[in-house]
Structures are given as C-alpha cells and as structure tokens.
Amino acid sequence: MKFSILAESLNKMEKTAKRLELTQYLVELFEKTPQDVISRIVYLLQGKLRPDFEGIELGVAEKLAIRAISKSSGITTKRIEEAYRKSGDLGQAATKILEQKTQTTFLVENITVERVYETLFKIARLEGSRSQDMKMKYISSLLNDATPLEASYILKILLGTLRLGVAENTVMDALAIAYTGSKENRKPLEHAYNVSSDLGKVAETIASKGIKGVEEFEIILFNPIRPMLADRVKSEEEAIEKMGIEFAAEYKLDGERVQVHVEKEKVVLFSRSLENISEYYPDIIEKIPNAVLADQAILEAEAVAINENTGEFLPFQELMHRRRKYKIEKAVSQYPITVNFFDILYHNGKSCLEQEYKERRKLLEKIIKEDEFAKHVPMGIVKNQNEIQEFLENSINSGSEGLMLKMLDKPYQAGSRGNYWLKLKREYQNELGDSLDLVVIGAFFGKGRRTGRYGTLLLASYDEDTDTFTSICKVGTGFTDEYLDQLYQILSDKVTIKKNPRIDSEMEADVWFEPELVIEIVASEITLSPIHKAAKDAIRKDAGLALRFPKFTGKIRVEKFAEDASTNEEVIALYKGQKKVAHDKSLM
Numbered sequence: 001m002k003f004s005i006l007a008e009s010l011n012k013m014e015k016t017a018k019r020l021e022l023t024q025y026l027v028e029l030f031e032k033t034p035q036d037v038i039s040r041i042v043y044l045l046q047g048k049l050r051p052d053f054e055g056i057e058l059g060v061a062e063k064l065a066i067r068a069i070s071k072s073s074g075i076t077t078k079r080i081e082e083a084y085r086k087s088g089d090l091g092q093a094a095t096k097i098l099e100q101k102t103q104t105t106f107l108v109e110n111i112t113v114e115r116v117y118e119t120l121f122k123i124a125r126l127e128g129s130r131s132q133d134m135k136m137k138y139i140s141s142l143l144n145d146a147t148p149l150e151a152s153y154i155l156k157i158l159l160g161t162l163r164l165g166v167a168e169n170t171v172m173d174a175l176a177i178a179y180t181g182s183k184e185n186r187k188p189l190e191h192a193y194n195v196s197s198d199l200g201k202v203a204e205t206i207a208s209k210g211i212k213g214v215e216e217f218e219i220i221l222f223n224p225i226r227p228m229l230a231d232r233v234k235s236e237e238e239a240i241e242k243m244g245i246e247f248a249a250e251y252k253l254d255g256e257r258v259q260v261h262v263e264k265e266k267v268v269l270f271s272r273s274l275e276n277i278s279e280y281y282p283d284i285i286e287k288i289p290n291a292v293l294a295d296q297a298i299l300e301a302e303a304v305a306i307n308e309n310t311g312e313f314l315p316f317q318e319l320m321h322r323r324r325k326y327k328i329e330k331a332v333s334q335y336p337i338t339v340n341f342f343d344i345l346y347h348n349g350k351s352c353l354e355q356e357y358k359e360r361r362k363l364l365e366k367i368i369k370e371d372e373f374a375k376h377v378p379m380g381i382v383k384n385q386n387e388i389q390e391f392l393e394n395s396i397n398s399g400s401e402g403l404m405l406k407m408l409d410k411p412y413q414a415g416s417r418g419n420y421w422l423k424l425k426r427e428y429q430n431e432l433g434d435s436l437d438l439v440v441i442g443a444f445f446g447k448g449r450r451t452g453r454y455g456t457l458l459l460a461s462y463d464e465d466t467d468t469f470t471s472i473c474k475v476g477t478g479f480t481d482e483y484l485d486q487l488y489q490i491l492s493d494k495v496t497i498k499k500n501p502r503i504d505s506e507m508e509a510d511v512w513f514e515p516e517l518v519i520e521i522v523a524s525e526i527t528l529s530p531i532h533k534a535a536k537d538a539i540r541k542d543a544g545l546a547l548r549f550p551k552f553t554g555k556i557r558v559e560k561f562a563e564d565a566s567t568n569e570e571v572i573a574l575y576k577g578q579k580k581v582a583h584d585k586s587l588m
C-alpha cells in the first residue's frame, strides 16, 4: 500500500476537529487498505507500532531527527533548527525544507506503508552504542525517498507528535462502517477490543474474517483485558437503592490494581492502564505460582503496601517507591506488600467473564491458596444499611478506603463502568468537597517563583456521551516546588500546537496538552458557571458546572487513563448531592 494514501488521510484528519468528518476520513482510508496492512494502519493512526502493553516505544529524539533531515536534504542542522523554531513543528519544518529540495531532484521511489512500518520497527528495536548512527541512517533513507508531505508524517510518527485526536471509539465506528456498512455493528468490535486491548488485532480480524470472526474473538492469555470499573455512591441508602436486597461488599483497598496472568511458572502483570508492570513486582512474579492452583489463570488483585510488623494496610503513595528502574530489590524489601485477589477472568483455557460474580468468587477462593503474601480480598454478603455500615467501619479500621459493592448475579463487564459495581468511600458521605480525578488539558505560565513553569493548570472532566473533555476549573493551589517541576516535566511531552478536538473549553490557555494526565483535586463547592463546559445545559440552559476553590491533593493518578477521569454524570450527582445536604442542614 502506498504510504502517500496514509499521508494524505492524516493530512485531512489533522485539519478537522469534527468527529463525524474524522470518521468519514477513516472509513475512506480503511476502504483503500488491503487486509494484510490494516493492523499496521490502525497502530500508526494511534502513533504506535504495536498495542501499548507490548511496550514498544519509538523514542527518537528531536536532535537525531534533525540530523537525519540534514543528511537527506544537504541543509545544515542550524538552518533546520531555525525553521523548526519558527514553525514549532519539526514535521512542518521538514516539509518546507524538503519542498525546496524536491524542486531540484527527482523522486525515484514510491514508498509503501509496509516499508515505513518495518523501518520504524527496526528503529524502535535498536539498542547499544552504535544505535544512534543506525537510527539516523534508517530515517534519512526513508526521507530520501519520501515526498515532503510523507516526510512530515514519518517524522511526526517518529517523534510521537502525531496528534489526530481520534479516539478508539471513532476508529471502531469507522471499522464497523467500512467492513459491515453500518455503525450499528460496533458492539462486537468493542467486546473484542475489551478482551484483547489490541485494536490492530481487532481490525485485522474484521478485515479477514468479517463480523462473525470478531464475534468469536477470545481472551488471549498474556494480553491484558480492559478492566471493569465502578460507579460511586455517596451513602449506604443510595447503595441499597441501586443494588437491591442482597449483594457483596468487599474492602476497597488503597493500592495498585494488578491483572495477573499466570501459566505454570510464567507470570505477567498489567496495571490498570494496561502497561506491563512486571518489573516493579519481582516478589509477585516469584511467589504467585505457588499460590495459584490452576494451569492457567487471569486474576485481578490489589497490591497493597503493608506494615510488616502489624500487617496493617498502608496508603497508595507507599507503593510509588517501587516505580523505579534500578535497585528494585531494595525497594521490594523496604516496602513489602500483600497481593489481595478479588476476581478471576480466565481459567484453564476458558473465559469466566460471563459467569456471575458469586460463581467467580467461589472459583477464586478455590484457586488461590491463601498465605502470608497472597490473600482473598475480605468479602461479606450484606442486606441492609447496618450491615453495610459495619463492614465499612471494619474496612476503614484496617487502613482501606471504603467498600466496593458488587451485584451477586452479574457478569464481568470488561472495559466499562456500570452499576454492577459501586464504590462507597467514607468521605463521600455528607460531604460537599469530594475528591475528583480530572484531566490536565491546558496551562498558564507562572509568575514570580513559578516563572518558567506552569503556574496554573486548566482541568477537565470527561463527557462520556460525546467522548470529550470539558473544562471545569483552573487550579493553582496545592503545588509544592517539587510538584511544579515534576508536572512541568511530565506535561512538556504532551504539549500540542492546536487544541485537541476532544477538548471542549472556551477559556484560552497559554499551552494546550494532549488530554492524558489525570490528577486528583478537592474543592469546596460545585457551582454553575457561564464559562466552563462541564455538564453544560444539564442543570441550567447555557451554564456549565465549575469547581470552587479547587486544590491539588498531591496525587498524580499515573494509573488512570483520561477516560477514567471523573465524568460529567458524577459531577452532576455531586452537585445535586451538595444541594441536598445543604437543604437537609437548613431543616435541622
């Protein structure tokens, strides 16, 4: 497949912010894509080479790319750097430079998607002392044969600056339309994606085996399953209203969610955001095979830091000491953990997702042999407010955050947040200022002590209906110098030239970011706002909701995707809840 077809599509997509148009361009692109190239096209569209969990990163530095452009154009690196500074985008700068050059030379080759992909793959795989030179050679050989437009997209993919704003949902819509003629057929695609976390593989399946093949898609051991999420409730009363007469209550432990894939002695661990995190937990890798009485299993657990002397659970932050590449053994002995299992998704070649919760729990208890390290998450069946309250007290006293309430007769819904699981934290009760997880979408430069860093961040909640990030507040408090530095560093990789089409904000930030980073915020109140876009029109026409006196809590939620941030529905519920509390208080 000619690479020019992809480059032209990318060019069109970059110029629009409208989801319908993006979908249409994708459909046109997929219709021109041969079956055996479709997975590569889908990965490249997302700026990747393989699904995230495989951890293959391109990681080419700007300096190297500039050297490669210089090599193939004959123009000095200094002039390229100047052009880059002017346009702010190396891809665009390269286009201009190469356009000048093509006026004097002939293009000899038609480059293909296959060739670009293979070359990028080789680049990603290169390691060692000579790797920089080799990388440069590969890049400049591609640029030599590319048209200026193609070169610009090759560079954007290489540098990780391709910002199309296409969400996975949009890609699935387009796949359904291109291969079945209707968006209505998206459901099986979603299911396949939820159990494999590999959109390229899903695309390849629909292209080669049709919708039937997608419907028969099965769980693959060592490919992560997208996790099931919980809605929140504010009180025992609300929980009973939503859950019915009898349901399970589990401790909500304050640790890191780990999806444990086991086959005999082989263990692989995935985080909630589906990264392979095995390297941080050598203790789990070593000890789990002894505790699992099955040939194959996919299990879900919460890894929690503990006080070794008392066995008490310690807060999430303690675990972050393990997020290091070196001297991990030391961290393992300094910050001991237990692994607390709460679900089973796959057992000896068969999916357990369709089984009811109570069946899965039974199987889990049979398969995990408890010891000092591997535990079952404490669980009880509850029927009324008193029983929930008692279990909640016990949970809080053990150092946990609250409860997870789960319907007994429901399946595991991979990749979705629904009413089958609810979370009840103690501080939600009768509180105005609940914590929210919000997406950093923009920033304003700081003054004084904060010069050269971001002084204030613009935050958004997630709108599930439109798949957009809606502005909800600016936040400038709660940041220590250390946090400011850390955030500046993390965010500098996410800067975009134009506002991502999935961002909905009337406020103009100094810098816009790819909506990716999630941070935790507390606030004193939620109010109606003429400027902010969260839950616009939901409470009053032409007004959105905004946080008053927001403050950063110090928690950067690395384990969360932007789509896991607090939703507008949650914001509306909190807004209504605070009204109710205020009303109840005034009656007292």
Ligand code: AMP
Pocket: 230, 250, 251, 252, 253, 254, 255, 256, 257, 272, 302, 342, 377, 404, 423
């Ligand atoms: P939150 O991050 O507040 O949305 O809460 C959901 C998280 O709670 C999950 O991703 C898990 O990491 C964690 N968790 C702790 N205990 C449990 C449990 N018993 N069942 C499910 N999730 C749990």
